Amino acid sequence: MGLFDDAKSNSSLFLNPVALDYEYQPKMVPYRENQQHFIATCIKPLFQKRNGRNLFIFGKPGIGKTVATKHVLNELEEQTDDILPIYINGWRKNTPYKILLEICEVIGYKFTQNKKTEELFQAVLPFINKKALVLCLDEVDKVKEIDILYSFLEDIYNKTIILITNEKYWLDKLDTRIKSRLLPEILEFKTYNFEEVQGILKQRIEHAFIPNVFDNESLKNLANKTFDLGDLRTGMYLLKESGDAAELRQSKKIEIVDIDKALDKLNKFKIKSSEDLNSEQSSLLDLIENNQDKSTTELHKLFNSKISYKSFKRRLDDLKNAKLIDFEEKSLGAGGRVTKVSLPKKLNEF
Template structure:
């Protein structure tokens, strides 16, 4: 059997790259205020002053990374005699001081650090300081870093810099060394979840980038936007648009209709953006303990964690539970008062049950607000 890999030359996609995870549109609706805030933290660098440090926090998929990257792109276009460099690092990928500083060195134009020790890499990075009038450092998923010695190094060696830290955790930094915290002192910028109407507007704007005009049925798009709003994650909506468009193209139709969106939604578990699949091994282990000890008090679950080799403190363990709750994989319920204060009851949800709960809560939701 032979396949027609080329197929029809016609396509409903005007720019399929606009649906890629790394695509940053020129316009980010409903995040203008946050972009201005980040830009204001960088502005002092253009006046030979130290910039501000900002902790950007909020739930996954609500524009934290995209807004920060948009500001960096705009920074590239500033017409100034000041040389303001920028570094963007995802701490999931580069999660130790050594890896992070090697990547900083690479982005500074010196990639040959693989055989160097950490202090040697620091020396190479420090040599670049005088070449810039300022540096903007953005560390995405900062909570995934295994240590924060690189922050101390940057705070000490770079006299004019802005540090942007992006995380899902409001209380990030409680376990950070005092010598770092006292120098960092970041301002806090919260990204609140989008409203259903904002989700609709954002996806409609992205649709303009990615598809030719009049290639979407209005009811189909409204259904897609509603589903994305249920998940409170713009990335889910963007992925649904891509999959629904591909389904329509495979059927050689000129318009995405409700049936295509419904099929894309049926596949949603196949391409979940934030799930247990992207947790660290320890987070997965903790989630499994929550499932095994479902409905038990915090002390019971933490005791099981310690008995099976866990080494994190109670404070860190609780933060990890709060992260799982943020991803809607567990719930933490305040119970009665015990000997050591109010108890916390841990309820396991898991991805499959979570999706069913979302579906039940919104099954009869009207689309009027769109």
């Protein structure tokens, strides 16, 4: 038998592997209908040439915030040419300059060379003000110099600004001049229950794989794992990896052994990424692992009293940006608040 015979035969379990990419936009976004209606309600005044309502969306990772919002923006784009929907990921476009370049790209403004941020803004303003704007800044906590919002709020007439983040209390950090102009509606995305996780995975399986590769038992197993992790993105990863594992052993079905293989890989992947850390980061992660649910100030005391709290917090922020730790803001009543630090479930569980 030749080395590539199996690769040439057309016996893949995957029908449409793209459907498992993180960026894939499914046609339907079930279980988030209420949220999509709410987002649409904030946008609707723009159809009457009135100012829209701004919106702050928060919730844990991998629970459909991005996919549901994009679904609304896509539908808006199909409905009207008078409202300009612009989606920007603040992780990738993390400065006002990059955000404005992206807006130029979307509206087809080409004379961007040698223009500074403010000049770009002034250049695109007449284009935007001819229409209404829905600007979605996803992962908004990653954007540096968020004061750019001030200009958007002041100089664009009819708009809805949608801000998405994992951080429930992100708004509190905003400058009061921005906050008082933004006055957003608040929309929390709650985690999915087991039936919803199973429903989403089932739908995606139908798109991604040929029929009948998953039996009920395997689907339930996978849905259980995904539900425990609380993150549908990890569920998509497990689907893809278990499909690869089944193909590797030339099976026509994805079985529990394949799902276990995929889980193993998820585990190794995480360990590998922690090997890439420098030694200070590793010892900080160890400290967090051994002192779960401590606040940032408590950890600072335990870590190294020679560095200031501010630099310590910066180190924690770096780990959070690498998605290696989670923050949870807890209210102490009477206006007080602490930030608790923990390892994300993904790291903890394996």
